[in-house]
Amino acid sequence: MVIGGMATAASALSVQSCKEGWVLVPGDSSLGTSDFCVMQFEAQNPDWYTYWPQITDRGAGAEPRYDVPAAFTSAQPTSLYSTATNHRIPWVFVTQKEAVAACASIGAHLVTITEAQTINRNIEMQNTNWLHGVGQSCMYGGHIDGDPLSFVPAPMGGEQQSDPYQYMNEDSNDIARGIGQCPFVLSDYTSTPPALRNNGIYSRRTLYLSTGAILWDWSGNVGEWLADTCTNNGNGNGALATFPAHGFGNGWGYFDYNPQNHIGAAYTEWTQPYLFDYESIVLGPRNPALPGSAALNSDWGVGRYWGCYANGYAIYRGGYAFKGANGGVFNIDAGHTTNFNHNYVGFRCAMVPPAKKDTAPAISSIQPSQAAPGTPLIISGANFTPAGNQIWCMSGCTYSPGVIPNATDLPSSDGITIAYRVPIVGALPGTYAVAVKNENGTSNTAFFAITQAQTSSILPYLPFPSALTASTLSAIDSMLAPIGDILKRAFYK
Structure with missing residues (x-):
């Protein structure tokens, strides 16, 4: 049969x-x-x-x-x-x-x-x-x-x-x-x-x-x-x-x-x-x-x-x-x-x-490992939750350890990757230790470097001609200095 x-x-x-x-x-x-x-x-x-x-x-x-x-x-x-x-x-x-x-x-x-x-x-x-x-x-x-x-x-x-x-x-x-x-x-x-x-x-x-x-x-x-x-x-x-x-x-x-x-x-x-x-x-x-x-x-x-x-x-x-x-x-x-x-x-x-x-999240890599402000990143690892993932600055920030202001509720559709973009405002060059936190716990720390923003990526947003005199640049620098000081005190050492 x-x-x-x-x-x-x-x-x-x-x-x-x-x-x-x-x-x-x-x-x-x-x-x-x-x-x-x-x-x-x-x-x-x-x-x-x-x-x-x-x-x-x-x-x-x-x-x-x-x-x-x-x-x-x-x-x-x-x-x-x-x-x-x-x-x-x-x-x-x-x-x-x-x-x-x-x-x-x-x-x-x-x-x-x-x-x-x-x-x-x-x-x-x-x-x-x-x-x-x-x-x-x-x-x-x-x-x-x-x-x-x-x-x-x-x-x-x-x-x-x-x-x-x-x-x-x-x-x-x-x-x-x-x-x-x-x-x-x-x-x-x-x-x-x-x-x-x-x-x-x-x-x-x-x-x-x-x-x-x-x-x-x-x-x-x-x-x-x-x-x-x-x-x-x-x-x-x-x-x-x-x-x-x-x-x-x-x-x-x-x-x-x-x-x-x-x-x-x-x-x-x-x-x-x-x-x-x-x-x-x-x-x-x-x-x-x-x-x-x-x-x-x-x-x-x-x-x-x-x-x-x-x-x-x-x-x-x-x-x-x-x-x-x-x-x-x-x-x-x-x-x-x-x-x-x-x-x-x-x-x-x-x-x-x-x-x-519940298993704590883990970071295996951040790609790219260094980037300028505004660059999209992919954080790879395991045990990320569908919502509520946070990226914490564990060292290098004035508020360390603490959650990065624009990374308080990030999704992960597959549990192994999180998409994120480096902040444009206040992201000063340097190397920072970061971790992912969610309801399952806190991950290991991983290091990420913020590089100097490229001039070409900033100048198109300025309301000035591309050919600037030295005196004009000096004046602009004087006007922006107070804003930079405020941002430094708010977010970084």
Whole structure:
């Protein structure tokens, strides 16, 4: 199947940046999102090695399933590369409620449905996230084939050094030759010995945004709680779903429960018509910007859907280490309470980008660097504002430091240049230190020299013949001297 709209260009992002271990996600106006920061890795608990031996299993019927020390739950999540001495483990054994609180403890929030879908759609549109381009064969699925059986740590290295198959038990020759299983397969641990199956090249743990930023384990490794809860389309108490006669779902806002066969929980394909009215739009692969995306299902490695068992149930996404064909970028599961915890569900935090810090203006050059009164200049640099730029005489003037009287509100249409003309009146020859000031601060100082005005540029304005006698020039000089003294006292030393 060929799908149009193969890739998106990077959006025009603001100059804000995210802190280490986080990446900036371009907003999606169709989903109502603005740019936001998200953890590059699944959230990590810095106290993992201290407390995980104390975690105990209360049994399959308990909610939460695992007893976890309070100090473990109250830790502040991190998102960092592993090191040789610290293999950073995804924070699992966490309920959705605890994940919400953990993100809030660092001034962030648990990723929402709309934020997750903003990331999903961006990833879906990038050729680099599909082995043969968008819609061709499978999207990379990450660690979902069950080999190894459990989650793996965040990678060691850095942006350019990390192996995207790090900690995976894939055949390096298969990866080198571009060989893999699509649709995805899952290892079988019920046999003796276990039948280990690998997805080969499709087990790549990295997915790319349109900006070139990398997300690790957005698909697979551990499921990730979302901040939202679901509304059941039955009576809200776990009853099986009721479906309209036309079979096209129960409308906007309902995460239909088990639309596949109505007789019990089962993962279903996103191509089921029951999901077209809401679910596949808000968390599935259907993308208005990508023609043909409504036909994507697990044959393309996008994951499958598990509906809402009861009102207020929590949602996690992405699948985990032993999800097989159910796993993928668009995998979701709404079958657990907000108090459910296990060793295969973690989370990821998001936050608004840090407020942009205003940057002081800077002067890189003044051209020409010396000129006579009345000459136009171009001041080049950076961080000039559209209006309100001032040129200050920092030294050499009687009022230094102070704003030059005819340079109190200069525009800059491009933010990097200011046009200015040397004053005709009062601009005495000499070298002056000048700076640009605006609402963002004061620039560095630059030096500019005013040269002697050319006689030819003055004489045409005088009401006398060009051939003047010495006595006439002396008389003119005597008349102009008092004016010159007044201007000197007013503006210069």
